[in-house]
Structures are given as structure tokens and as C-alpha cells.
Amino acid sequence: MKSLKTFARGLLAAAALCALATGTQARSFEDIKKDGKINIATEGQFAPFNYFQGARLSGFEIEVAEAMAARMGVKVEWKALGFDALLTGLRQDRWDMVIASHGITEERAKAVTFTDPHYCSGGVIIAKDAAVRTAKDLAGKSIAVQTGTSYLENVKKLAAVKEIKNFPQDTDARAALVSGRVDAWVTDKFVALNSLKANPDAGMKMGDFLFVERIASAVAKGNTGLAAEINKALAAIQADGSYAAISKKWFNEDIRCK
Numbered sequence: 001m002k003s004l005k006t007f008a009r010g011l012l013a014a015a016a017l018c019a020l021a022t023g024t025q026a027r028s029f030e031d032i033k034k035d036g037k038i039n040i041a042t043e044g045q046f047a048p049f050n051y052f053q054g055a056r057l058s059g060f061e062i063e064v065a066e067a068m069a070a071r072m073g074v075k076v077e078w079k080a081l082g083f084d085a086l087l088t089g090l091r092q093d094r095w096d097m098v099i100a101s102h103g104i105t106e107e108r109a110k111a112v113t114f115t116d117p118h119y120c121s122g123g124v125i126i127a128k129d130a131a132v133r134t135a136k137d138l139a140g141k142s143i144a145v146q147t148g149t150s151y152l153e154n155v156k157k158l159a160a161v162k163e164i165k166n167f168p169q170d171t172d173a174r175a176a177l178v179s180g181r182v183d184a185w186v187t188d189k190f191v192a193l194n195s196l197k198a199n200p201d202a203g204m205k206m207g208d209f210l211f212v213e214r215i216a217s218a219v220a221k222g223n224t225g226l227a228a229e230i231n232k233a234l235a236a237i238q239a240d241g242s243y244a245a246i247s248k249k250w251f252n253e254d255i256r257c258k
């Protein structure tokens with residue numbers, strides 16, 4: 001009995017030490033408010049949602065996050081990292097929030113806390129061959145997707161696919177299609193529309209949705225106070241017309257979840 005207690009105490013002490021050493025205590029909204037700035041991580045390679053215009057982060061999600069932060073009364077300190085590092089960094093308290101077009105999935109929700117969705121979209125099939133449009137058409141084909149995405153997860157579910165090629169960046173998955181190394185590319189519908197418009201001579205054609213998803217920001221698992229403040233700010237900018245203006249600017253339509 002006694003040794004069990006001692007063991008438990010030892011475990012607790014070890015956990016506390018770990019938290020100290022790695023700084024695993026997520027910042028509350030109050031901490032952030034006191035500091036005056038919220039640290040937000042994104043990728044910066046997923047136009048038109050988050051991407052670099054020269055040295056400057058730009059895109060729909062950058063503007064939505066800035067508008068939400070303004071509502072919350074804080075400034076944004078941006079960090080740009082590889083897509084794979086974003087959710088992991090939340091667990092290590094390296095930033096307060098992530099906004100990088102993450103679809104809400106059960107798997108991810110085990111590791112992070114999602115906010116309300118800031119847009120609804122889905123993965124579409126893009127190919128050069130107009131006959132490759134639907135999930136069925138992907139049988140026997142090789143497909144390019146970004147590593148760590150819901151596109152990869154959903155393409156994996158297709159039975160008869162010949163090969164899935166993973167790329168750290170979505171822009172490399174697109175390049176694989178354009179150069180003919182794969183038969184199809186699966187990415188977000190609005191990313192696809194943007195790419196088709198930017199590369200009209202590349203011969204890419206957009207097919208059907210493979211799946212649809214709700215896209216949200218994430219905070220550290222259990223940081224529900226911060227999530228609630230972000231949700232309040234999102235609701236406010238959706239109510240006062242500023243979200244609609246940002247959405248129209250980037251997409252010519254309002255892409256909020258209906």
C-alpha cells in the first residue's frame with residue numbers, strides 16, 4: 001500500500017518535472033490576453049488559404065485569424081512550419097493555435113481540441129485526362145497527395161488504386177500531376193480552383209468530390225477556455241459581415257459551413 005503511494009507520488013513529481021522541462025502547460029486565454037499576443041502556427045504553402053506572397057503570409061485563413069484575434073483584443077505572432085509539425089507543436093505548447101485547413105477528424109480530435117469550423121469544403125479529384133473524374137475512375141491509377149492530410153486518408157480507403165505518392169507539400173503533389181508522374185491529384189476544391197486558374201495551360205481538369213469535410217482551427221487538447229474565446233470571435237466576425245467580406249474577396253462566395 002505504502003509503496004504504491006510512494007510510486008504514485010513519484011509519478012506525479014516526474015510528470016510535473018516533464019511539464020516544467022518541456023513547457024507542456026498550454027497557455028490559457030487569460031495568459032494570452034496578458035501577453036497581448038497569440039502565437040498562431042500555419043503552413044504557408046496552401047494557397048489561397050495560407051501562403052507566402054513574397055515574404056508576407058497571406059490568404060483567407062490568415063485574414064480570418066487576424067480578424068478573430070482583433071476581436072479577442074490580441075495581436076498575432078505568426079509561425080510558418082511544415083504541415084506535419086503543426087498539430088504536434090500544440091502538444092508541446094510551442095504555439096497557442098493552429099490554422100492550416102485541418103479537417104475535423106476523429107483521429108485528430110484525440111490529440112487536439114478543434115474550434116468551430118471556419119469553412120466547409122472537401123477533397124476533389126484533379127487529372128489531365130478528362131475521363132478521370134470520379135472515385136471509380138481512380139482504379140488502377142497512381143495518385144499524388146500531401147502527407148498527413150485527409151486526402152491521403154481518403155485515397156487509402158479506395159480499394160483498387162495502383163499507387164499513392166506522398167509529398168510533404170501539396171504544391172509538390174500538384175507538380176507531380178502536371179509533369180505526368182501521376183494520373184491524379186487529390187486536394188481541396190478551392191486550392192484546385194485556384195491552381196487551375198493560375199496554371200491555365202497545365203491541362204488540369206477538376207472532377208468530383210471524393211469526400212467533404214469541415215475545416216477548423218485547433219488548440220491544445222483540453223484548452224477549452226481558449227477554444228471558447230476563438231468560437232466567440234468567429235461567431236462575431238460571421239455576424240458583423242467581416243467574415244463574408246474576406247470570403248468574397250478570396251472566393252467570390254461565402255464558404256462558411258451552412
Ligand code: ARG
Nearest residue numbers: 043046100101102103149150
Ligand atoms: N484539408 C486537408 C486536411 O485536413 C488538407 C489540409 C492541408 N493544409 C495545408 N496547409 N497544407 O488534412
